[in-house]
Every structure is written in structure tokens, then in C-alpha cells.
Amino acid sequence: MNEISQQLVNGLALGSVYALIAIGYTMVYGVLRFINFAHGDVFMLGSFAGFYLAPQIAKWFPLPSWGGWVAVMAATMIICAIIGIVIELLAYRPLRNRPKLTVLITAIGVSLLIQYTCQHQAFFGASQKAFPPLLPSGNFSLGGLSFNTTQFVVLGVTLVLLAALTFIVKKTRIGMAMRAVSHNSAAASLMGISNSFIISFTFGLGSALAGAGGILYGMTYTGIEPLMGVSVGLKAFVAAVLGGIGNLPGAALGGLLLGIVETYAGGMSGVSTYRDGIAFAILILILIFKPTGLLGSKQIEKV
Amino acid sequence: MGASLLELENITIRFGGLVAVSDVSLCVSEGELVGLIGPNGAGKTTVFNMITGVYQPTDGKIMFAGKPTTRKKPHVLTKSGMARTFQNIRLFGSMSVFDNVRAATQLHRAHGIRQALWRGRSHHAGEKEVEDRVMELLEVFSLQDFRDEPATSLPYGGQRRLEIVRALATQPKLLLLDEPAAGMNPSEKEELMVLIEFIRKRFGMAILLVEHDMKVVMGICERIAVLEYGIKIAEGTPKEIQSHPKVIEAYLGASGD
Amino acid sequence: MSRILKDPRLLLLIAIVAAVITGLGADQMNLYYRGVIIDIGIAIILAVSLNLINGHTGQFSLGHAGFMSVGAYVAAMITLAAQKSMGAEVLAWMFLPALLVGGLVAALAGLLVGIPSLRLRGDYLAIVTLGFGEIIRVIFQNVEAAGGASGLSGIPRMTGLTWTFILAAIAVYVVGCLVNSTYGRGFIAVHDDEVAASSMGLNPTRYKVTAFVIGAFFAGIAGGLFAHHKTTINPQVFDFMKSFEVVVMVILGGMGRTGGVILAAIILTLAPEFLRAVAEYRMIIYALLIIFLMIARPQGLFHFGRKRKPLTH
Numbered sequence: 101m102n103e104i105s106q107q108l109v110n111g112l113a114l115g116s117v118y119a120l121i122a123i124g125y126t127m128v129y130g131v132l133r134f135i136n137f138a139h140g141d142v143f144m145l146g147s148f149a150g151f152y153l154a155p156q157i158a159k160w161f162p163l164p165s166w167g168g169w170v171a172v173m174a175a176t177m178i179i180c181a182i183i184g185i186v187i188e189l190l191a192y193r194p195l196r197n198r199p200k201l202t203v204l205i206t207a208i209g210v211s212l213l214i215q216y217t218c219q220h221q222a223f224f225g226a227s228q229k230a231f232p233p234l235l236p237s238g239n240f241s242l243g244g245l246s247f248n249t250t251q252f253v254v255l256g257v258t259l260v261l262l263a264a265l266t267f268i269v270k271k272t273r274i275g276m277a278m279r280a281v282s283h284n285s286a287a288a289s290l291m292g293i294s295n296s297f298i299i300s301f302t303f304g305l306g307s308a309l310a311g312a313g314g315i316l317y318g319m320t321y322t323g324i325e326p327l328m329g330v331s332v333g334l335k336a337f338v339a340a341v342l343g344g345i346g347n348l349p350g351a352a353l354g355g356l357l358l359g360i361v362e363t364y365a366g367g368m369s370g371v372s373t374y375r376d377g378i379a380f381a382i383l384i385l386i387l388i389f390k391p392t393g394l395l396g397s398k399q400i401e402k403v
Numbered sequence: 404m405g406a407s408l409l410e411l412e413n414i415t416i417r418f419g420g421l422v423a424v425s426d427v428s429l430c431v432s433e434g435e436l437v438g439l440i441g442p443n444g445a446g447k448t449t450v451f452n453m454i455t456g457v458y459q460p461t462d463g464k465i466m467f468a469g470k471p472t473t474r475k476k477p478h479v480l481t482k483s484g485m486a487r488t489f490q491n492i493r494l495f496g497s498m499s500v501f502d503n504v505r506a507a508t509q510l511h512r513a514h515g516i517r518q519a520l521w522r523g524r525s526h527h528a529g530e531k532e533v534e535d536r537v538m539e540l541l542e543v544f545s546l547q548d549f550r551d552e553p554a555t556s557l558p559y560g561g562q563r564r565l566e567i568v569r570a571l572a573t574q575p576k577l578l579l580l581d582e583p584a585a586g587m588n589p590s591e592k593e594e595l596m597v598l599i600e601f602i603r604k605r606f607g608m609a610i611l612l613v614e615h616d617m618k619v620v621m622g623i624c625e626r627i628a629v630l631e632y633g634i635k636i637a638e639g640t641p642k643e644i645q646s647h648p649k650v651i652e653a654y655l656g657a658s659g660d
Numbered sequence: 661m662s663r664i665l666k667d668p669r670l671l672l673l674i675a676i677v678a679a680v681i682t683g684l685g686a687d688q689m690n691l692y693y694r695g696v697i698i699d700i701g702i703a704i705i706l707a708v709s710l711n712l713i714n715g716h717t718g719q720f721s722l723g724h725a726g727f728m729s730v731g732a733y734v735a736a737m738i739t740l741a742a743q744k745s746m747g748a749e750v751l752a753w754m755f756l757p758a759l760l761v762g763g764l765v766a767a768l769a770g771l772l773v774g775i776p777s778l779r780l781r782g783d784y785l786a787i788v789t790l791g792f793g794e795i796i797r798v799i800f801q802n803v804e805a806a807g808g809a810s811g812l813s814g815i816p817r818m819t820g821l822t823w824t825f826i827l828a829a830i831a832v833y834v835v836g837c838l839v840n841s842t843y844g845r846g847f848i849a850v851h852d853d854e855v856a857a858s859s860m861g862l863n864p865t866r867y868k869v870t871a872f873v874i875g876a877f878f879a880g881i882a883g884g885l886f887a888h889h890k891t892t893i894n895p896q897v898f899d900f901m902k903s904f905e906v907v908v909m910v911i912l913g914g915m916g917r918t919g920g921v922i923l924a925a926i927i928l929t930l931a932p933e934f935l936r937a938v939a940e941y942r943m944i945i946y947a948l949l950i951i952f953l954m955i956a957r958p959q960g961l962f963h964f965g966r967k968r969k970p971l972t973h
Contacts, residue, residue, distance in 0.1 A: 135783050135786075195955060203954075206950070209950035212950070213944065376794070383791050391780070477858040478861050482861050498845070505845050509842070516838065516843050519838055519841035519844060522668055522669050
């Protein structure tokens with residue numbers, strides 16, 4: 101097993117997490133045209149939900165086990181979906197049709213509120229916590245690359261969730277309604293689609309994916325803390341822009357690419373200390389040279 | 404008739420697969436009042452946006468005052484002597500009536516950033532001159548009493564007039580009016596057309612007027628070009644246009660729906 | 661007579677004289693209060709300079725702390741070097757030039773950040789400026805001459821009331837005079853409608869970059885004052901939170917209203933001091949307040965009169 105291909109596996113695992121979060125950014129941007137700054141914090145809450153749920157679930161399912169892991173994942177995704185819906189309901193819905201920047205500032209406010217509240221002793225506390233093992237350890241080999249169970253599962257889960265999401269958006273009635281709202285919310289509402297319901301659903305779906313990302317992140321990196329959503333969230337946003345904001349496959353592609361680039365850069369001497377700046381450098385370059393992203397389509401401004 | 408000021412030579416623009424304007428040629432001479440008419444969606448505003456540098460034509464060439472406009476930004480073209488209004492009014496929303504016009508006097512002021520910071524005599528003299536010029540224009544259009552009102556508080560017709568004043572403040576050789584009568588009732592339209600004729604006489608500039616209502620422009624334009632589905636179907640004097648079979652078909656077809 | 665009273669130069673002179681007189685009495689002042697008042701002066705410079713970018717020109721920037729850090733580091737490195745090589749006597753003469761150089765280097769950074777702003781608007785620009793701020797931070801973290809992650813310490817404590825408020829007065833004067841002129845209406849025109857502005861012969865690029873350069877210059881000056889006030893700086897101080905604080909000042913001040921922005925800078929600097937009693941909940945309250953105010957008073961705290969059209973795009 102040479103180091104370069106091992107880095108690829110690590111990069112794909114990190115990229116999967118970015119991809120899951122990036123999809124939430126992209127979906128919300130699609131229907132509301134604004135950057136949900138608090139999305140990274142929902143991801144963090146997902147990690148902590150897993151952290152606190154695991155001992156409870158262990159009462160019924162012994163952990164680490166596959167059954168227990170599925171239960172933790174499912175419960176976390178539901179909790180995060182609810183959190184996402186509640187955030188939209190309380191903070192963003194009163195601001196519907198207000199200038200985008202007002203909503204952006206509010207979103208940053210929500211993000212700070214979640215972070216500071218969670219850092220408080222009464223909640224999670226500021227210190228780092230060790231994420232419990234959810235799956236039995238083991239090694240796989242696939243196409244000449246060796247994975248440990250976690251990496252394999254991270255990648256597998258991401259692909260399955262992406263497929264499920266694509267199915268929902270492309271094939272179901274509610275997915276069609278989502279696309280309609282994204283395309284033209286006024287026209288959609290004239291066609292009898294409830295914008296409010298679709299927006300709630302979008303937040304729920306995106307937040308559930310972020311929650312899944314939180315669990316997968318915890319399983320991969322084991323250390324979790326209340327501020328981890330900031331940098332991971334921002335990078336996932338970069339991934340969404342890289343792929344073309346509003347474009348689902350683009351978000352997944354952007355996430356995977358960013359994860360791989362960061363992992364390789366982290367392994368290079370001389371570059372590794374700049375690792376946290378890479379995402380932003382990519383962001384700036386892509387916005388200057390191809391603002392629509394890799395898979396986005398061009399929009400013409402009406403004059 | 405003066406020398407040619409604006410020339411469109413076979414311009415075409417495509418947005419993706421859609422050909423919005425195809426092979427259109429048009430010429431406006433100095434001091435001439437030309438109308439560009441056509442049903443909604445015929446590509447009139449797109450032609451405007453190509454002339455003013457908002458869009459780049461995919462094919463063809465535009466000459467203004469003897470020079471190609473290719474790849475020139477809107478503000479550069481304005482500097483070379485054209486000014487426009489917008490179909491959907493685009494006044495500076497947070498400014499007063501006076502400031503809307505003042506902001507458009509940038510091209511013709513003697514004082515700039517250094518004078519603004521030093522606040523010496525030359526600054527005050529410059530500001531006084533700008534103020535006089537703006538007030539003179541506002542008076543011509545009977546807007547002087549609203550100088551300190553927010554521009555967006557003016558009635559609709561007033562906002563349309565203010566847009567014209569703002570364009571005039573750049574001292575253009577060619578004034579491009581994009582459906583200035585949109586949303587007006589027949590008597591307001593009548594008044595506006597009188598005003599446009601007056602502008603041409605008083606400031607001696609060429610005017611290109613876009614309008615979808617044929618009747619409005621008949622009375623004042625010397626020459627009219629008709630656009631339908633991005634193609635120029637006719638050009639001539641108002642009389643010729645009125646009896647042109649293709650034009651009648653386009654308009655009767657449109658209104659017969 | 662009224663013309664003379666309205667002359668902004670006279671107001672500037674009065675402000676400078678007032679700053680000098682206050683500075684004379686500063687020695688008798690309680691150190692804690694003096695420190696807080698200097699904080700306020702620095703906050704005013706930051707808020708007023710960001711107001712030129714965000715409020716007047718409408719270029720939503722979340723990177724002001726980045727410019728501030730450039731000024732802080734450059735100025736501190738100059739005075740630290742001067743202290744080492746030339747001794748404490750020359751230091752007094754080096755302070756102002758050091759601040760100036762810091763401001764100029766920050767202005768250069770502003771030029772670099774201004775360039776992508778030509779193609780971006782609204783929340784995209786916000787994210788890019790945020791990214792620039794973060795990149796500047798990562799760079800300082802890696803530059804050994806800047807002390808790496810632990811930053812610089814032992815910076816001479818040279819920021820006094822007098823200089824802080826003279827520079828704050830100059831910042832207010834410059835931004836005020838700039839905007840309140842025929843030239844300066846261009847900033848607001850670009851803010852209101854870029855397409856219309858360029859159709860009126862204004863070069864939006866030029867205005868945006870000018871706003872970024874001047875705004876960054878004063879942020880750099882504020883950074884220099886900050887470094888010589890706190891005496892230690894590190895990359896963490898100038899994170900996204902710092903930029904956000906300044907943005908909140910501009911927004912609560914009413915986007916483009918100089919008086920309101922100054923008032924917001926004062927209140928938001930004092931607020932944490934008053935909340936010291938509930939230090940644990942301070943930031944939670946802060947976050948809640950922001951959300952509440954955005955929902956209840958998006959046009960700014962001190963705006964009661966005619967409605968100004970809110971930011972579009």
C-alpha cells in the first residue's frame with residue numbers, strides 16, 4: 101500500500117463529509133438564495149447528538165455494532181432535521197423577502213448562538229470530547245486500495261445518501277416541487293405549491309445530511325468540539341461553490357475534490373501549515389475565473 | 404441630415420441556443436429621432452443593451468461616433484457620448500431627486516477626490532457649478548420643487564422624467580430611451596412625446612426611441628425600424644411603416660391573439 | 661457665517677483640539693476607563709472605514725479584521741525593530757510613521773481584495789472577503805518574523821487618547837467629505853444600482869476599489885493603534901469574529917449613516933463591559949441580540965425617520 105493511494109482514501113473520507121454538508125448549503129441556496137451560515141453548526145450538533153445518543157442506544161444495541169450504528173445514524177438524522185426546521189422557522193421565516201444581507205447576518209447570529217450556547221458548561225462545554233466507536237474495526241480492500249471499516253462506511257454512506265437524495269429530487273412529487281420553488285418560487289406558489297412547506301422540507305433534508313456528516317466525521321476523527329462546525333462548514337460551503345452552487349452533483353464533486361486536495365496538501369512539507377488557507381484560495385480563484393463553479397450553469401442578468 | 408452617429412452592422416446575439424437578435428442593421432445620424440418598435444419580446448431592449456455595452460453581440464459590429472464599441476464597458480461608452488434610460492425604472496433608490504442627477508454629472512466636473520477632501524475654494528466653486536447645471540435641468544422638466552425629495556417618492560411619470568434628466572446630465576450626443584412611455588395612460592404618453600421632441604430641439608441631440616406602441620412614435624419619429632422575433636422586418640418613414648404589409652401582419656397578428 | 665460653521669475643516673480642527681485637551685488630562689484618568697475609551701476610538705475608526713465599503717458603496721465585506729491585522733503587524737514590527745536598534749528615545753518619533761506604513765500596507769491588501777469585488781456581489785463577496793481575512797490570518801500564523809501562532813508581544817504601549825481620537829476624527833472627516841461631494845455620490849450610486857451607475861458614466865470598478873483601499877487604510881491605522889494599545893497581538897485576535905463585530909456596528913448604525921455608525925461603535929464597545937457581571941452568558945446574549953435586532957430593526961438602531969431603501973441584491 102503506497103502512501104499516495106492511502107492519502108486518496110483519506111481524502112475521499114474527508115471529502116465525503118464535506119460533500120454531505122455542501123449539499124445542505126446548495127439545497128438551501130437553491131430555494132432561498134442565501135447562505136445558511138448556521139449549517140456548519142448543525143453538522144456539529146449532529147456529532148454531539150451521536151456522542152450523547154450512543155450510550156443510550158447501547159442499552160438496547162451493544163456498541164460497537166452494525167445495528168447500533170444504524171440506530172445512532174437514524175436518530176441523529178431525525179434530530180438534526182428537526183433542528184434545521186426549527187432554525188428556519190424561528191430565525192429565517194420572519195425575514196422572508198427581506199434583503200439577503202439581513203438574512204445573512206441573522207444566519208451568522210444563529211451560528212454564534214449555537215456555538216456559544218454549546219460551549220457553555222450547562223451544555224457540551226468547550227473542551228474536546230472523544231467520539232465513541234460505533235462500528236467494529238476491520239480492514240477492507242477494494243480495487244487495490246485498503247480501507248478500514250470507518251473509511252469504507254463513510255464513503256458508502258455518502259454514496260447511498262447521495263443516490264437517495266437524487267432520487268427524491270428527481271423522481272418524487274416533493275422533489276419536483278422543490279425544483280419548481282428553486283426555479284421560480286412565485287410561479288410555484290401560484291401552481292399551488294406551499295413554499296413554506298418546501299422550504300421546511302429542504303432545511304430538514306439538508307440538516308439530516310449534515311447530521312449524518314457529523315456522525316461520519318466523529319467516527320473518522322474521534323475528537324469533537326463545539327466550534328468544529330465553523331471551519332468544516334466554511335469549507336463545505338467552498339465545496340458547494342466549487343461545484344456550482346445550487347447544483348447537487350456539483351456539491352458532491354466539489355466536496356470530494358476539496359477533501360482530496362486538502363489531504364494531499366496536508367501531507368506535503370512546506371505546504372501543510374497553509375492547509376487551512378487552501379480552501380479559501382480555491383474559493384477566490386474559482387469565483388474570479390469561473391464564478392458558476394465546475395458544474396453550474398451561466399445566468400444572465402436582466403437589464 | 405448630419406453625419407452618421409450610430410451604426411449597427413448585422414448584429415446578432417445568442418444566449419445559449421436562443422438567437423435573441425439576428426442580423427440587425429440600423430443607422431442613426433446626428434440630430435435624428437429614430438424609433439425602434441416591435442411587439443413585446445421582439446428584442447428591442449436587447450439591441451439597446453448591445454449598443455450600451457451591457458451585452459456583447461455574438462456577431463456583427465457596432466460603430467459609435469466613428470469608432471467600434473466592441474468590448475467597451477457601459478461607462479466608457481457613456482463617456483464617448485451616449486446615455487440611456489431603462490425600461491424598468493432604475494433610479495438611485497436611496498438618493499434625492501437632486502442627487503440622482505448630481506451623480507450623473509461625474510463626466511463633466513472640474514473637481515474630484517482631492518478637492519473633496521481639501522474642501523477649498525475650487526471644491527465649492529465646482530459644487531456650485533454642478534448645482535446650477537442640475538437645477539437648470541430639473542427646471543426644464545419641472546422637477547425643481549422636488550429636489551430634496553427621495554427619487555422613489557416621485558409619481559411614476561415623474562420618475563420617468565427624472566430618468567431622462569439623469570441621462571441628459573451626462574451631456575450625450577445620442578439619447579437612448581427604452582420604452583419611456585411604458586405604464587403611462589394615453590394622455591401621459593402624448594405629453595411625453597411632446598417632451599421628447601422638445602428635448603431634441605433644445606439639446607440638439609440624436610434620439611433612439613424604443614417603444615412597443617406604434618401609435619406613440621408615429622407622430623414624432625423621422626424614421627422607424629420594426630423588429631419582430633429578433634429580426635428587422637421593416638424600416639422607413641412613419642407613413643411607409645404604417646402601410647407596410649409585414650408590419651401590419653405583425654401587429655394585427657399580435658393584437659388578434 | 662453659517663458657511664464657515666458648516667466647513668468640515670473647522671469641525672475637524674475642533675475635534676483635534678478636543679482630543680489634545682482630553683489627552684492632557686489622561687494621566688489623571690483611571691487606567692481601566694482610559695483603556696475602554698481608547699477601545700471606543702479604535703472601534704469608531706474601524707466602523708467608519710467599513711461603513712465606506714459596506715454602507716456607502718454597498719460592498720459587503722467580512723474581512724475588515726484582516727486589514728486591521730495587516731496594519732497591526734506591520735506597525736508593531738516597525739516599532740519593535742526601532743526599539744531594538746535605536747532605543748526608546750526615538751520611539752516616540754517612530755509611532756506615527758509606523759502607523760502610517762501599517763495603513764499603507766493594509767491599503768495595498770485592500771487593493772488586492774477589491775479586485776475580486778469587481779465581479780462579485782452580495783453574499784458571494786462577503787464569503788470571499790471572509791476567505792481573504794482567513795488567508796491573511798493563516799499567513800501570519802506561518803510567518804516567523806510575525807511570531808507565528810503566538811504572535812508578537814512586548815509591543816511598546818504608545819497608543820494614547822490624543823492620537824486615537826485625532827485619527828478617529830480624521831477618519832470621520834475623510835469618509836464624510838468623500839461621500840458628501842459630487843464625486844462621492846458615485847459610491848452611493850454604485851451601491852444603489854451598479855448597472856444604472858455605469859450607464860451614467862461612472863466606473864463602478866474604480867469606486868469599489870477606491871472604497872476598499874481607503875477603508876483598508878483606516879482599518880490598518882486602527883490595527884496599529886490596537887497593537888500599541890494591547891501590547892500583544894496574535895493571529896487569533898483578528899479572526900472572523902472581529903470582522904463580524906465591525907459589520908454589526910455598521911448595520912446597527914444604519915448602513916451609511918455616519919452618526920449612527922459612530923454611536924453603534926460606542927455602544928457595542930461598551931456593552932461587553934457592562935455585561936461583565938454575566939460574563940458566562942455575554943456572547944449568548946450578544947448572539948441573541950443580533951438575531952432579534954435583525955428581525956425587529958433591520959434598518960439600524962437609531963433610524964426613526966423616513967425609510968431609506970434597504971440594501972438590494
